[in-house]
Amino acid sequence: MYDEHYGLADRPFQLTPDPRFYFDSATHRKAMAYLGYGLAQGEGFIVITGDVGTGKTTLVAHLMETIDRARLNVVQLVSTQVGADDLLRLVAQTLGLATEDVAKAQLIDRIERRLHDSARAGKRTLLVVDEAQLLGRDALEELRMLSNFQGGGQALLQIFLLGQPEFRAALNGEERLEQLRQRVIATHHLDPIGADEVGPYILHRLKKAGWTGNPAFTADAFAALHAHSAGVPRRVNMLAGRTLLMAAVEEATTIDARLVEAAAADMAKDDLAAPDRPAEAAVIDSGLADRLAQLEARLYAQDARLEEQDAVLKRVLSLLVEWIESDDRSGRYPRSVA
Structure with a gap:
């Protein structure tokens, strides 16, 4: 592995969100300001959106390290395609409550x-909901109702909603979510990091992993990393990790644009891209795999619900026909006379 070859104490470009590697880019700095403002208000909803891989989860994880846990009880859940009642059960479970047969x-x-109970103990409660774009309107309405709980004139629950861009669009465009929109006190959309931030981002993560200057990076290497990743942090990590691996194989002490281009071309051969597609498109589109899988899961769940509803409707109609025919045979309903 390249981390051993270059004497690193950790993997600097792992894809799993880790608050230790949080980078204070312009867009993340602005998001932190909104989050801090929202927490100070102590009520309502705070909404953070961004494309896959822009660092929403890492952002919140970093925020959690800055708060006073003695005064704030934080519970987190990753939403799935569940109905309103099931969402309530998930919330109850995160609070340590039994939900079976309740x-x-x-x-x-x-x-x-x-x-x-938490409020009497001097703690406010913050609920962080990830993948909010998967929540239906009824589930969001249940969250809004929970946010109405008060004690001593103060809100008992504050909610962070993290989602992809379609959640922002739904929240702004769905008329029946007007009451929830009125409870949103802060919102921010995470953008990709800029071309001038890729270099500092790479070096920041390397230093966190124990990097002491080997390998060195050229300016054109950073430019190539941004061009092939569009500045999306997760894609930067993917390409940087592959580039370091190739550099270790070549025992290179300097990473330049040539190595980055070679790594991008190598990634283009992976299953995420068709063989005839250019390397840049392959890396840029690699982050779409998660979204396609989520969309497929949503369509599957919708089909399953429709089939279930269809089966229930057929059963009800069948019972209704049987009931009418039974009453007809008993003489309760007179037969029509020609």
Whole structure:
């Protein structure tokens, strides 16, 4: 592995979000300002959106390291395509509540009691919901209702919603989400990092991993990294990791544009891209795999729900016909006379 070859103590370009490697780019700095403002308000919703790989999860993980856990109880969940009732159960479970065989009204009561208990202990509760674009309108409405809980004139629950760009579009365009929109006190969309930030980003992550200057990077290497990744942090990590691997194989002490281009061409041969596609398009599109998988899962879930609803409707109609025919045979309904 390249980390051993270059004497690194850690993997600088791992894809798993890690707050240790948080980089304070212009867009992330602005997002932190909005998050800090929202936390100071202590109520409502804070919405952070961004394309796949722009660092939403890392941003929140970094924020969590800066807060006072003695005063703020943070619970997190990654939303799936669940209905409103199931979402309530997920929220209850993150709060440590039992949910098996519990009616909805009782579940809401237990959640409110737990929030009051935290407030009496001097803690506000923050719920962080990732992948918010997968939540339906009814589920979002349940979250809004939970945000209404108050004690002593203060909100008991504040909610962060992290989602992809389609969530921002749905939130702004869905008329029936107007009440939720009115509860949003801060929002920010994460952009890719700029061309002038790729170099500092790369060096920042390397230094966190114990880099002491070997290998060195040329200016054109950073330019190539940005050109092939469009500045999306996860794509930068993918390409930088592959470039370092190739450099280690060649025992190179300097990484230049040639090595980056070679790594990009190598990635173009992977299954994520068709053989005849250019290397740049291959790396830029690699982040779309997650979104395609999510869209496929959403379509599958919708089909399953429609099939289930169709089966229930057919069963109800069948029972209705049987009931009418039974009453007809018993003489309760007179037959029509020609």
